[in-house]
Amino acid sequence: MFDNAINPMIIFFASILTSNMILSNFLGMCSYISISGEYKTASGLGKSVTLVMLVTTLINYAVYHVIIVPFGLEYLQYIVFIMIIAASVQIIEMAMDRYLPDLHVKLGIFLPLITVNCAILGTTLFMVIRDYNLLQSAFFGFGSGLGWWLAISMLAAIREQMAKTKLPRGLAGPGIAFIITGIMAIAFIGFSGIFNIQ
Amino acid sequence: MAILTTVISISIISGALALISVIADAFLNNYGECEISINDGDKKLKVDGGSSLLSSLSSRKIYIPSACGGKATCGLCKLQVISGAGPLLPTEEPYLTEEEREQGYRLSCQIKVKTDLVIKIPDELFNIRAFETTVASITQLTHDIKGLKLTLPEGESIKFKAGQYVQLHTKPYAKVKESVFRAYSIASVPSEQTAVELIVRRVPDGVCTNFVHEALNEGDTVTISGPFGEFYLRGDCTELVMIAGGSGLAPIRSIILHVLEKELDLNIHFFFGAVTKKDLYYLDEMGELADKHENFHFVPALSAPEPSDEWEGETGLITEVVDRYVENADDKEAYLCGSPGMINACLNVLGKKGFKEDVIFFDKF
Numbered sequence: 001m002f003d004n005a006i007n008p009m010i011i012f013f014a015s016i017l018t019s020n021m022i023l024s025n026f027l028g029m030c031s032y033i034s035i036s037g038e039y040k041t042a043s044g045l046g047k048s049v050t051l052v053m054l055v056t057t058l059i060n061y062a063v064y065h066v067i068i069v070p071f072g073l074e075y076l077q078y079i080v081f082i083m084i085i086a087a088s089v090q091i092i093e094m095a096m097d098r099y100l101p102d103l104h105v106k107l108g109i110f111l112p113l114i115t116v117n118c119a120i121l122g123t124t125l126f127m128v129i130r131d132y133n134l135l136q137s138a139f140f141g142f143g144s145g146l147g148w149w150l151a152i153s154m155l156a157a158i159r160e161q162m163a164k165t166k167l168p169r170g171l172a173g174p175g176i177a178f179i180i181t182g183i184m185a186i187a188f189i190g191f192s193g194i195f196n197i198q
Numbered sequence: 199m200a201i202l203t204t205v206i207s208i209s210i211i212s213g214a215l216a217l218i219s220v221i222a223d224a225f226l227n228n229y230g231e232c233e234i235s236i237n238d239g240d241k242k243l244k245v246d247g248g249s250s251l252l253s254s255l256s257s258r259k260i261y262i263p264s265a266c267g268g269k270a271t272c273g274l275c276k277l278q279v280i281s282g283a284g285p286l287l288p289t290e291e292p293y294l295t296e297e298e299r300e301q302g303y304r305l306s307c308q309i310k311v312k313t314d315l316v317i318k319i320p321d322e323l324f325n326i327r328a329f330e331t332t333v334a335s336i337t338q339l340t341h342d343i344k345g346l347k348l349t350l351p352e353g354e355s356i357k358f359k360a361g362q363y364v365q366l367h368t369k370p371y372a373k374v375k376e377s378v379f380r381a382y383s384i385a386s387v388p389s390e391q392t393a394v395e396l397i398v399r400r401v402p403d404g405v406c407t408n409f410v411h412e413a414l415n416e417g418d419t420v421t422i423s424g425p426f427g428e429f430y431l432r433g434d435c436t437e438l439v440m441i442a443g444g445s446g447l448a449p450i451r452s453i454i455l456h457v458l459e460k461e462l463d464l465n466i467h468f469f470f471g472a473v474t475k476k477d478l479y480y481l482d483e484m485g486e487l488a489d490k491h492e493n494f495h496f497v498p499a500l501s502a503p504e505p506s507d508e509w510e511g512e513t514g515l516i517t518e519v520v521d522r523y524v525e526n527a528d529d530k531e532a533y534l535c536g537s538p539g540m541i542n543a544c545l546n547v548l549g550k551k552g553f554k555e556d557v558i559f560f561d562k563f
Contacts, residue, residue, distance in 0.1 A: 034271045041288045073207055080211055087215040094226035097310065101284075109287045109308060113269055 008139040010195050011132070015143030017191040021119040022151040023184055028119025032152050033177050035113070042156030046149025048110035050142065053123050055092065056085045057141030060124040061134060081124050082116075089115045119148055130197070155180055223248075233314045236260075237324060251279075251306040251315065262323060268307035275306045282315035325357045328423040333416050334393065339479035342400040343445055344411060345385070347393055348422060355391035356424070358384055360431050360456035361449040361533070363561075364394060364424030368406050371413035380406035383449035383535070383561065384425065387456050394422070399445035429561040431456065435531045437465040439524055441516060441544050443536030444472065447480060449561060450535055454484075458491050467523060470498045471516030471540065475507035497523060517543045527552035534560035 021027050028049070036042045060081050068077055093111035096104045114120065123144045127137045158180050167176055229247025234254065236243070245254045252262055252275050265272035273293030279302050286294075290305045309315075331348035339345045350356060356364075365379040386395035398410045414420065431453045438457070442450040447470060457464050472478045478498055488496040499519040503509035512519045517540075524530075532548050534541050541560050548558055 035289075035292075037292045038288075041291055044288045067211070071203075071207065073203075076204065076208060079208065083212055083215050087219050090219060091222045091226075094222055098226045105285055105287060109289050113289070 006136065006197060008135050011136050011197055012139040012143040014195050014197040015140050016147040016150060017188065018195060019144075019197055020147040020151055020188060021122060021144050022148055022181070023188045025119075025122060026185075027122040028114075028117045028148060031113055031117055032148075032155070032181075033174050035110075036152055036156040036159055036177060039153065039156040039160050042152045043149070044106055045110045045113070046145075046152045048107045049114055049117065049119065049148045049152075050145030051107065052085075052089055052092070052111065052114060052117075053120055053145035053148070054138065054141045056088055056120055057123055057127055057137050057144075058134075059084055059088055061127065061132075061137045064128060077128065078121075078125075081121060085120055085124070086115050119144070151181075151184065154184060229312045232311050234311065235314070235316045237318055237321075240324075245311060247311045247313070249311060251277075251283075251304075251309040251311055251317070253307075254311050255306065259327075260319065260324065262306050262319070264307060266307075270305060270308055273305065276303050277306050277320075278302050278318035279304045279306075279309065280316040280318065282313050283309045284312075321357065326424060326426065327356075328421055329354060329356060330419055331394075331422055333414060333418045333420060336414065336416055339397065340477055343479060344398050344400075345479075346396045346398060346410065346414075347386075348396065348420065349393040350391075356394060357391060358388055358425035360388050360453040361429045361559075361561075362425040362427040363429075363449070364396070364422045365426070366396065366406060366410070367421040367423070368409040369413075369420070371409055374405055374409070378405050379423070381426070383427075383429075383446075383452070385448035385451045387452060387459055389456070389459060395448075397445045397448040427561070429533075429535070429559055431533075432531055432559070433457075433462060433464060435529045435557070436463070437530040438467070439520070439530055439532040439548070440466060440468045441520060441532070441534045441536070441540075442468070442470050443516060443540045444477070446535035446537075446540075446561070448535070450533060451480065453533060454487070454494065458487060458494060464493065466494045468494070468496050469516055469520055469523070470496070471519070471536070472498070472500055473502050474500060474504050475509055515543070516540060517547045520544060521547050521551075524548075524551055527554070527557070530557065532558045534558065536562075538562045 018024065022029070022032055031045060035045050063080065063084060064077065068074060068080065073080070089111050093108050096108040096111075100108075123141055127140055132140055155177060159177065162176070171179070227248040231244055232247040234243045234245060243258050245258065250268060252264060252268060255262055262275045262277060264275040270289040276293065276298070283304055286299065286304070287308050289308050293305060294303055329350050331350055334347040334349045337345040361383070363381045363383040365381050367379040368374070368377055370376060382396040382398060384394045385397050386393065398407055400411045401407045429449055440450045440453065450468065454466060454468060457466060468484070470478070470484070478500070481498060484496045488494050497512055497519060499512035499514060499516055500507070500509055501513070501515050503513060527548070530553070532553055534544050541562050545558065545560070
């Protein structure tokens with residue numbers, strides 16, 4: 001069903017443009033909407049998500065192929081993935097806080113916010129469903145993160161520009177963010193002819 | 199068999215992850231003991247470093263409002279950090295204005311306690327606490343009003359603004375099986391921090407007032423929490439018009455005692471309304487204060503004195519008396535405490551005299 005020989009580079013670009021975690025899968029919306037008021041903050045969050053997606057996809061790839069498949073525990077994969085994501089994010093955060101305080105100020109403080117981000121679990125699950133190999137998984141995890149970063153940065157940039165715009169009261173805040181996201185998603189359909197991995 | 203494998207494998211995996219987390223926490227997140235100094239050293243807490251300021255404070259029973267539970271999405275847990283917090287984090291930026299940043303405001307859920315901290319917590323949050331008090335005395339002030347004096351436990355003190363109230367928590371008594379709480383204004387002066395006086399008028403069928411009037415004895419313990427309330431002395435004027443009815447004397451008394459004790463430059467006209475002489479109390483105390491202080495004028499008034507009262511003071515509704523005494527609203531603030539009917543009538547009169555809404559403060563009960 002899936003072409004396992006897909007070039008990792010195609011997966012990489014597809015996960016940014018045509019299969020964007022936010023704009024085509026609508027995953028990870030909670031932090032996307034609530035932390036997109038300022039470009040700088042949003043961009044920092046995007047970088048953390050990218051890092052976490054890359055790392056957790058690789059760890060989960062290893063766990064899936066070393067533990068879950070050999071022992072026939074596929075039915076437990078969801079719970080195992082969630083636990084591994086939560087634990088590894090916490091440990092990355094603690095280590096960064098201790099040894100790389102400068103980086104922690106820029107990146108690390110977002111980590112607790114995205115421990116339970118659905119885009120991160122989604123990336124892992126897509127990787128399993130689509131049966132990617134190690135290289136494909138790495139590119140997919142990294143690309144999905146960059147795509148999420150791109151989407152939240154765009155939304156934050158637009159919202160920052162709109163900060164002084166007068167809006168109907170009910171639309172201010174999350175309301176207009178959803179509308180902007182919808183328009184961005186429609187715009188991203190324009191990329192769909194280039195390549196498709198779903 | 200399948201169930202067994204499931205349980206065992208989940209246990210092994212989660213156990214292993216938990217073990218790794220615990221080891222990582224012990225090595226990476228160990229910042230030793232840190233001291234949090236609150237409000238210029240008013241209180242010093244020793245906590246184990248490594249968790250957020252918000253949770254460190256709440257573990258020591260200082261509760262900062264927070265709606266999102268530490269995810270930096272509500273911005274409610276702001277407080278002033280003087281030193282020890284490190285640079286402003288990007289997660290905090292959206293919630294802090296330029297002015298707040300200059301004053302050192304931070305989101306307490308985002309700051310990790312890693313070193314000693316010096317912080318400031320607004321009085322309203324820091325001072326609100328529960329106290330297990332002892333009833334020192336109960337005085338029968340009138341046929342249906344009792345005065346309570348509650349002493350705080352050794353070493354504890356309550357800081358309140360004159361006019362604020364506390365909540366009195368009842369214990370189950372007679373047929374009432376559950377604990378309720380009701381608000382009572384503090385009648386004593388704020389400088390007295392180790393005890394509070396309350397004035398409780400008996401209300402037919404009132405759960406809490408009957409508890410005080412029937413079940414409470416000297417020496418009993420009773421819980422209060424507070425202080426609360428926006429009814430307190432502002433004092434941006436030269437003259438105070440104070441009107442009280444019934445047990446509404448309590449917060450007014452606290453304000454008067456405070457003004458006189460601190461010798462604030464304020465002229466006070468205090469109108470105390472009741473129906474007959476047996477409803478009046480603290481007459482001697484107020485009379486003495488009026489004799490002693492030139493800036494304090496006390497006007498008790500009865501609306502329907504009995505012939506046996508031999509009343510020589512003002513008569514008539516309190517609104518009529520106020521109408522006669524108060525000429526204008528120039529540089530005056532009005533403080534009202536009493537029943538809703540009395541307050542509404544007084545608001546009317548004061549409005550006609552030219553009092554604006556922002557110089558009239560009242561407590562309805």
